[in-house]
Amino acid sequence: MSACEQPALKATDIACWFHLPQSWLDHTVFGRPSRMVKAVDGISFEIPRGTTFSIVGESGCGKSTVARMVVGLQAPTRGRFDFAAGRGRKGRLRTQMIFQDPIASLNPRWRVGDIIAEPIRELGLSDSRKGTERRMHKLLDTVGLGSRDAGRYPHEFSGGQRQRISIARALAAEPEFLVCDEPTSALDVSVQAQILNLLADLQNDLGLTYLFISHNLSAVRHVSDRVAVMYLGRIVEEAPADEIFDRPKHPYTKFLLGSVPDLLHPDRERVPVAVDLPSPISPPPGCTYHPRCPLASHECRTMAPDPSLVAASTVRCHHVAQAQVS
Numbered sequence: 001m002s003a004c005e006q007p008a009l010k011a012t013d014i015a016c017w018f019h020l021p022q023s024w025l026d027h028t029v030f031g032r033p034s035r036m037v038k039a040v041d042g043i044s045f046e047i048p049r050g051t052t053f054s055i056v057g058e059s060g061c062g063k064s065t066v067a068r069m070v071v072g073l074q075a076p077t078r079g080r081f082d083f084a085a086g087r088g089r090k091g092r093l094r095t096q097m098i099f100q101d102p103i104a105s106l107n108p109r110w111r112v113g114d115i116i117a118e119p120i121r122e123l124g125l126s127d128s129r130k131g132t133e134r135r136m137h138k139l140l141d142t143v144g145l146g147s148r149d150a151g152r153y154p155h156e157f158s159g160g161q162r163q164r165i166s167i168a169r170a171l172a173a174e175p176e177f178l179v180c181d182e183p184t185s186a187l188d189v190s191v192q193a194q195i196l197n198l199l200a201d202l203q204n205d206l207g208l209t210y211l212f213i214s215h216n217l218s219a220v221r222h223v224s225d226r227v228a229v230m231y232l233g234r235i236v237e238e239a240p241a242d243e244i245f246d247r248p249k250h251p252y253t254k255f256l257l258g259s260v261p262d263l264l265h266p267d268r269e270r271v272p273v274a275v276d277l278p279s280p281i282s283p284p285p286g287c288t289y290h291p292r293c294p295l296a297s298h299e300c301r302t303m304a305p306d307p308s309l310v311a312a313s314t315v316r317c318h319h320v321a322q323a324q325v326s
Protein backbone atom coordinates (compact mmCIF):
# COMPACT_ATOMS: atom_id res chain seq x y z
CA MET A 1 0.00 0.00 0.00
CA SER A 2 1.49 3.36 -0.95
CA ALA A 3 1.69 6.20 1.53
CA CYS A 4 -1.17 8.11 -0.06
CA GLU A 5 -3.51 5.11 0.09
CA GLN A 6 -2.81 4.74 3.78
CA PRO A 7 -5.75 5.95 5.85
CA ALA A 8 -5.11 9.12 7.84
CA LEU A 9 -6.18 7.15 10.88
CA LYS A 10 -6.81 3.50 11.57
CA ALA A 11 -8.36 2.68 14.94
CA THR A 12 -8.28 -0.96 15.99
CA ASP A 13 -10.36 -2.40 18.83
CA ILE A 14 -10.27 0.78 20.90
CA ALA A 15 -11.72 0.69 24.39
CA CYS A 16 -11.82 3.25 27.17
CA TRP A 17 -13.02 2.18 30.59
CA PHE A 18 -13.24 4.44 33.61
CA HIS A 19 -13.19 3.27 37.22
CA LEU A 20 -15.99 4.94 39.12
CA PRO A 21 -14.97 6.52 42.41
CA GLN A 22 -15.78 4.22 45.28
CA SER A 23 -16.36 5.03 48.92
CA TRP A 24 -13.79 3.97 51.51
CA LEU A 25 -16.47 1.88 53.21
CA ASP A 26 -17.37 0.00 50.05
CA HIS A 27 -13.77 -0.63 49.23
CA THR A 28 -12.25 -1.50 52.59
CA VAL A 29 -15.07 -2.80 54.74
CA PHE A 30 -17.34 -4.48 52.23
CA GLY A 31 -14.62 -5.38 49.74
CA ARG A 32 -16.89 -4.46 46.85
CA PRO A 33 -15.15 -4.42 43.47
CA SER A 34 -14.94 -0.96 41.90
CA ARG A 35 -17.43 -0.33 39.13
CA MET A 36 -16.40 0.40 35.60
CA VAL A 37 -17.89 2.69 32.94
CA LYS A 38 -17.25 1.16 29.56
CA ALA A 39 -17.42 4.50 27.75
CA VAL A 40 -15.95 2.99 24.59
CA ASP A 41 -15.89 -0.76 24.29
CA GLY A 42 -14.01 -2.13 21.29
CA ILE A 43 -14.46 0.04 18.23
CA SER A 44 -12.53 -0.06 14.96
CA PHE A 45 -12.66 2.32 12.02
CA GLU A 46 -10.55 3.83 9.25
CA ILE A 47 -10.59 7.40 7.99
CA PRO A 48 -9.13 7.92 4.49
CA ARG A 49 -7.08 11.08 4.03
CA GLY A 50 -8.97 14.21 3.08
CA THR A 51 -12.35 12.76 4.07
CA THR A 52 -14.84 13.35 6.88
CA PHE A 53 -15.83 10.54 9.23
CA SER A 54 -18.69 11.35 11.59
CA ILE A 55 -19.88 9.73 14.78
CA VAL A 56 -23.51 10.05 15.81
CA GLY A 57 -25.47 8.63 18.73
CA GLU A 58 -27.32 9.73 21.83
CA SER A 59 -25.74 11.59 24.71
CA GLY A 60 -23.31 9.43 26.69
CA CYS A 61 -22.66 6.83 23.96
CA GLY A 62 -18.94 7.63 23.95
CA LYS A 63 -18.43 10.11 21.09
CA SER A 64 -16.35 12.66 23.00
CA THR A 65 -14.32 9.91 24.61
CA VAL A 66 -13.34 8.72 21.12
CA ALA A 67 -12.50 12.32 20.15
CA ARG A 68 -10.35 12.82 23.24
CA MET A 69 -8.45 9.60 22.60
CA VAL A 70 -7.78 10.53 18.97
CA VAL A 71 -6.14 13.82 20.00
CA GLY A 72 -4.29 12.22 22.89
CA LEU A 73 -6.20 13.87 25.75
CA GLN A 74 -7.30 10.46 26.98
CA ALA A 75 -5.37 7.18 26.87
CA PRO A 76 -7.22 4.14 25.53
CA THR A 77 -7.57 1.18 27.90
CA ARG A 78 -7.08 -1.16 24.97
CA GLY A 79 -6.51 -1.05 21.22
CA ARG A 80 -4.35 1.10 18.97
CA PHE A 81 -4.48 4.17 16.78
CA ASP A 82 -2.29 4.21 13.68
CA PHE A 83 -1.85 7.60 12.06
CA ALA A 84 -0.54 7.82 8.50
CA ALA A 85 3.06 8.78 8.05
CA GLY A 86 3.36 12.55 7.90
CA ARG A 87 4.08 13.59 11.40
CA GLY A 88 4.96 17.22 11.61
CA ARG A 89 8.25 18.75 12.51
CA LYS A 90 9.66 17.54 15.82
CA GLY A 91 7.71 14.31 15.46
CA ARG A 92 4.45 15.69 16.86
CA LEU A 93 1.21 14.29 15.59
CA ARG A 94 -0.54 16.85 13.51
CA THR A 95 -3.94 16.47 15.13
CA GLN A 96 -5.92 19.37 16.55
CA MET A 97 -9.31 19.63 18.19
CA ILE A 98 -12.15 22.12 17.79
CA PHE A 99 -14.42 22.16 20.83
CA GLN A 100 -18.10 22.95 21.23
CA ASP A 101 -17.55 25.99 23.41
CA PRO A 102 -14.91 28.30 21.95
CA ILE A 103 -15.02 30.67 24.92
CA ALA A 104 -13.80 27.90 27.23
CA SER A 105 -10.91 27.04 24.94
CA LEU A 106 -9.66 30.61 24.35
CA ASN A 107 -7.65 32.41 27.02
CA PRO A 108 -9.79 35.50 27.87
CA ARG A 109 -6.76 37.58 28.90
CA TRP A 110 -4.89 37.16 25.65
CA ARG A 111 -5.34 39.17 22.50
CA VAL A 112 -6.51 37.14 19.52
CA GLY A 113 -3.20 37.70 17.72
CA ASP A 114 -1.31 36.08 20.60
CA ILE A 115 -3.81 33.24 20.89
CA ILE A 116 -3.23 32.36 17.24
CA ALA A 117 0.52 33.01 17.26
CA GLU A 118 1.24 30.85 20.30
CA PRO A 119 1.25 27.45 18.54
CA ILE A 120 3.46 28.91 15.78
CA ARG A 121 6.01 30.00 18.39
CA GLU A 122 5.67 26.95 20.63
CA LEU A 123 6.14 24.52 17.76
CA GLY A 124 8.88 26.59 16.13
CA LEU A 125 6.95 26.85 12.86
CA SER A 126 8.43 30.22 11.93
CA ASP A 127 12.05 31.45 11.98
CA SER A 128 11.29 35.04 12.94
CA ARG A 129 8.86 37.31 14.77
CA LYS A 130 7.94 38.89 11.46
CA GLY A 131 7.22 35.48 9.96
CA THR A 132 5.01 34.55 12.93
CA GLU A 133 3.08 37.83 12.55
CA ARG A 134 2.61 37.29 8.83
CA ARG A 135 1.37 33.75 9.38
CA MET A 136 -1.02 34.90 12.14
CA HIS A 137 -2.52 37.60 9.86
CA LYS A 138 -2.82 35.07 7.03
CA LEU A 139 -4.71 32.70 9.36
CA LEU A 140 -7.11 35.46 10.40
CA ASP A 141 -7.81 36.04 6.73
CA THR A 142 -8.21 32.29 6.06
CA VAL A 143 -10.99 32.01 8.65
CA GLY A 144 -12.75 35.17 7.48
CA LEU A 145 -11.54 37.62 10.13
CA GLY A 146 -9.61 40.84 9.58
CA SER A 147 -6.07 41.90 10.49
CA ARG A 148 -7.44 44.45 12.97
CA ASP A 149 -9.04 41.64 14.98
CA ALA A 150 -5.56 40.57 16.15
CA GLY A 151 -5.56 43.30 18.79
CA ARG A 152 -8.97 42.47 20.26
CA TYR A 153 -9.92 40.08 23.07
CA PRO A 154 -12.13 36.95 22.73
CA HIS A 155 -15.08 38.50 24.62
CA GLU A 156 -15.36 41.22 21.97
CA PHE A 157 -16.48 38.65 19.39
CA SER A 158 -19.72 36.80 18.67
CA GLY A 159 -19.94 33.01 19.16
CA GLY A 160 -19.41 32.31 15.47
CA GLN A 161 -16.40 34.63 15.29
CA ARG A 162 -14.93 33.00 18.39
CA GLN A 163 -15.25 29.62 16.72
CA ARG A 164 -13.37 31.12 13.74
CA ILE A 165 -10.62 32.17 16.17
CA SER A 166 -10.36 28.62 17.57
CA ILE A 167 -10.20 27.25 14.05
CA ALA A 168 -7.39 29.71 13.20
CA ARG A 169 -5.54 28.67 16.34
CA ALA A 170 -5.96 24.98 15.47
CA LEU A 171 -4.69 25.65 11.92
CA ALA A 172 -1.67 27.52 13.32
CA ALA A 173 -0.25 24.15 14.39
CA GLU A 174 -0.39 23.02 10.73
CA PRO A 175 -2.56 19.98 11.42
CA GLU A 176 -3.45 17.30 8.92
CA PHE A 177 -6.28 16.03 11.04
CA LEU A 178 -9.00 18.00 12.84
CA VAL A 179 -11.28 16.51 15.44
CA CYS A 180 -14.46 18.61 15.62
CA ASP A 181 -16.59 17.75 18.68
CA GLU A 182 -19.96 19.50 18.32
CA PRO A 183 -18.26 22.50 16.66
CA THR A 184 -21.51 24.30 15.92
CA SER A 185 -23.86 23.22 18.74
CA ALA A 186 -23.29 26.36 20.80
CA LEU A 187 -24.00 28.64 17.84
CA ASP A 188 -27.13 30.26 16.44
CA VAL A 189 -28.65 28.28 13.62
CA SER A 190 -27.87 31.03 11.11
CA VAL A 191 -24.18 30.91 12.02
CA GLN A 192 -23.87 27.11 12.04
CA ALA A 193 -23.92 26.85 8.26
CA GLN A 194 -21.21 29.49 7.93
CA ILE A 195 -18.87 27.53 10.20
CA LEU A 196 -19.66 24.25 8.41
CA ASN A 197 -18.93 25.94 5.08
CA LEU A 198 -15.66 27.28 6.44
CA LEU A 199 -14.66 23.77 7.58
CA ALA A 200 -15.58 22.38 4.14
CA ASP A 201 -13.53 25.07 2.35
CA LEU A 202 -10.54 24.37 4.60
CA GLN A 203 -10.80 20.67 3.86
CA ASN A 204 -10.77 21.38 0.12
CA ASP A 205 -7.94 23.87 0.28
CA LEU A 206 -5.69 22.10 2.78
CA GLY A 207 -6.62 18.44 2.26
CA LEU A 208 -7.59 18.09 5.93
CA THR A 209 -9.08 14.92 7.37
CA TYR A 210 -11.95 15.35 9.85
CA LEU A 211 -13.43 13.35 12.67
CA PHE A 212 -16.76 15.12 13.10
CA ILE A 213 -19.18 14.73 15.99
CA SER A 214 -22.60 16.31 16.09
CA HIS A 215 -26.15 15.84 17.28
CA ASN A 216 -27.26 17.76 14.22
CA LEU A 217 -28.03 14.99 11.75
CA SER A 218 -28.60 17.26 8.79
CA ALA A 219 -25.17 18.80 9.39
CA VAL A 220 -23.70 15.30 9.59
CA ARG A 221 -25.32 14.30 6.34
CA HIS A 222 -24.08 17.47 4.69
CA VAL A 223 -20.41 17.15 5.68
CA SER A 224 -19.69 13.42 5.97
CA ASP A 225 -18.18 10.85 3.67
CA ARG A 226 -18.79 8.04 6.14
CA VAL A 227 -20.86 7.86 9.32
CA ALA A 228 -20.58 5.59 12.36
CA VAL A 229 -23.57 5.15 14.66
CA MET A 230 -22.54 4.50 18.27
CA TYR A 231 -24.66 2.94 20.97
CA LEU A 232 -23.33 2.35 24.51
CA GLY A 233 -19.69 2.50 23.52
CA ARG A 234 -19.91 0.40 20.37
CA ILE A 235 -20.36 1.10 16.68
CA VAL A 236 -23.62 -0.58 15.63
CA GLU A 237 -23.59 0.59 12.01
CA GLU A 238 -20.99 2.21 9.77
CA ALA A 239 -21.46 3.16 6.14
CA PRO A 240 -21.13 5.88 3.52
CA ALA A 241 -23.25 8.87 4.62
CA ASP A 242 -25.91 8.44 1.93
CA GLU A 243 -26.31 4.76 2.78
CA ILE A 244 -26.84 5.57 6.47
CA PHE A 245 -29.41 8.27 5.75
CA ASP A 246 -31.21 6.72 2.76
CA ARG A 247 -31.01 3.03 3.69
CA PRO A 248 -30.44 2.73 7.47
CA LYS A 249 -30.20 -0.93 8.47
CA HIS A 250 -29.72 -1.24 12.23
CA PRO A 251 -32.94 -0.75 14.26
CA TYR A 252 -31.12 1.88 16.33
CA THR A 253 -30.04 3.84 13.26
CA LYS A 254 -33.65 3.73 12.05
CA PHE A 255 -34.79 5.01 15.42
CA LEU A 256 -32.23 7.83 15.43
CA LEU A 257 -33.34 8.90 11.98
CA GLY A 258 -36.93 8.86 13.10
CA SER A 259 -38.38 5.93 11.19
CA VAL A 260 -39.25 3.54 14.06
CA PRO A 261 -40.76 4.13 17.49
CA ASP A 262 -38.68 3.96 20.66
CA LEU A 263 -40.24 1.26 22.83
CA LEU A 264 -39.21 2.87 26.11
CA HIS A 265 -40.34 6.36 25.14
CA PRO A 266 -42.96 6.11 22.39
CA ASP A 267 -44.20 9.67 22.89
CA ARG A 268 -40.88 11.37 23.30
CA GLU A 269 -39.62 13.78 20.71
CA ARG A 270 -36.63 12.52 18.83
CA VAL A 271 -34.04 14.52 20.65
CA PRO A 272 -30.97 12.99 22.26
CA VAL A 273 -31.93 11.70 25.68
CA ALA A 274 -29.68 11.24 28.68
CA VAL A 275 -32.07 9.60 31.13
CA ASP A 276 -33.47 6.08 31.44
CA LEU A 277 -31.06 4.70 28.91
CA PRO A 278 -29.28 1.43 29.53
CA SER A 279 -26.01 2.46 31.10
CA PRO A 280 -22.38 1.83 30.13
CA ILE A 281 -21.80 0.90 33.80
CA SER A 282 -23.82 -2.29 33.49
CA PRO A 283 -24.69 -2.71 29.82
CA PRO A 284 -27.38 -5.25 29.00
CA PRO A 285 -26.16 -8.72 27.94
CA GLY A 286 -26.29 -9.88 24.33
CA CYS A 287 -27.00 -7.05 21.91
CA THR A 288 -26.90 -4.00 24.21
CA TYR A 289 -29.72 -2.40 22.20
CA HIS A 290 -32.15 -5.28 22.84
CA PRO A 291 -34.14 -3.63 25.70
CA ARG A 292 -35.19 -0.90 23.27
CA CYS A 293 -35.38 -2.91 20.08
CA PRO A 294 -38.74 -3.80 18.49
CA LEU A 295 -37.13 -6.88 16.91
CA ALA A 296 -35.43 -8.30 20.02
CA SER A 297 -35.44 -12.11 20.19
CA HIS A 298 -33.90 -14.67 22.54
CA GLU A 299 -30.67 -14.60 20.54
CA CYS A 300 -30.47 -10.80 20.87
CA ARG A 301 -30.87 -11.04 24.63
CA THR A 302 -28.06 -13.57 25.02
CA MET A 303 -25.51 -13.22 22.23
CA ALA A 304 -23.65 -10.10 21.13
CA PRO A 305 -23.94 -9.80 17.33
CA ASP A 306 -20.78 -9.83 15.21
CA PRO A 307 -20.40 -7.23 12.48
CA SER A 308 -21.77 -8.24 9.10
CA LEU A 309 -21.33 -6.56 5.75
CA VAL A 310 -24.68 -5.68 4.15
CA ALA A 311 -24.38 -3.80 0.86
CA ALA A 312 -22.02 -0.92 1.70
CA SER A 313 -22.79 -1.00 5.44
CA THR A 314 -21.20 -2.81 8.36
CA VAL A 315 -23.97 -3.64 10.82
CA ARG A 316 -24.08 -5.38 14.20
CA CYS A 317 -27.57 -6.88 14.36
CA HIS A 318 -28.69 -10.53 14.35
CA HIS A 319 -31.83 -9.69 12.39
CA VAL A 320 -30.04 -7.74 9.69
CA ALA A 321 -27.45 -10.55 9.37
CA GLN A 322 -30.16 -13.24 9.13
CA ALA A 323 -32.19 -11.32 6.56
CA GLN A 324 -29.03 -11.16 4.50
CA VAL A 325 -28.53 -14.97 4.58
CA SER A 326 -32.14 -15.99 3.90
Ligand SMILES: Nc1ncnc2c1ncn2[C@@H]1O[C@H](COP(=O)(O)OP(=O)(O)OP(=O)(O)O)[C@@H](O)[C@H]1O
Binds near residue numbers: 018037039058063280
Ligand atom coordinates in the same frame (compact mmCIF):
# COMPACT_ATOMS: atom_id res chain seq x y z
N1 LIG B 1 -13.56 10.87 32.99
C1 LIG B 1 -14.65 10.10 33.09
N2 LIG B 1 -14.88 9.37 34.21
C2 LIG B 1 -15.97 8.57 34.33
N3 LIG B 1 -16.91 8.43 33.35
C3 LIG B 1 -16.71 9.13 32.22
C4 LIG B 1 -15.60 10.01 32.02
N4 LIG B 1 -15.71 10.58 30.79
C5 LIG B 1 -16.82 10.08 30.24
N5 LIG B 1 -17.44 9.23 31.10
C6 LIG B 1 -18.68 8.48 30.86
O1 LIG B 1 -18.49 7.80 29.62
C7 LIG B 1 -19.69 7.77 28.88
C8 LIG B 1 -19.46 8.41 27.51
O2 LIG B 1 -19.22 9.81 27.68
P1 LIG B 1 -18.95 10.78 26.44
O3 LIG B 1 -18.69 12.13 26.98
O4 LIG B 1 -17.89 10.17 25.57
O5 LIG B 1 -20.35 10.74 25.67
P2 LIG B 1 -20.86 11.60 24.42
O6 LIG B 1 -21.37 10.61 23.41
O7 LIG B 1 -19.82 12.55 23.99
O8 LIG B 1 -22.11 12.38 25.03
P3 LIG B 1 -22.68 13.84 24.65
O9 LIG B 1 -23.46 13.64 23.39
O10 LIG B 1 -23.55 14.19 25.80
O11 LIG B 1 -21.52 14.78 24.49
C9 LIG B 1 -20.74 8.50 29.72
O12 LIG B 1 -21.45 7.53 30.45
C10 LIG B 1 -19.89 9.36 30.63
O13 LIG B 1 -20.57 9.62 31.83
Ligand SMILES: [Mg+2]
Binds near residue numbers: 063064065
Ligand atom coordinates in the same frame (compact mmCIF):
# COMPACT_ATOMS: atom_id res chain seq x y z
MG1 LIG C 1 -19.72 14.63 23.88
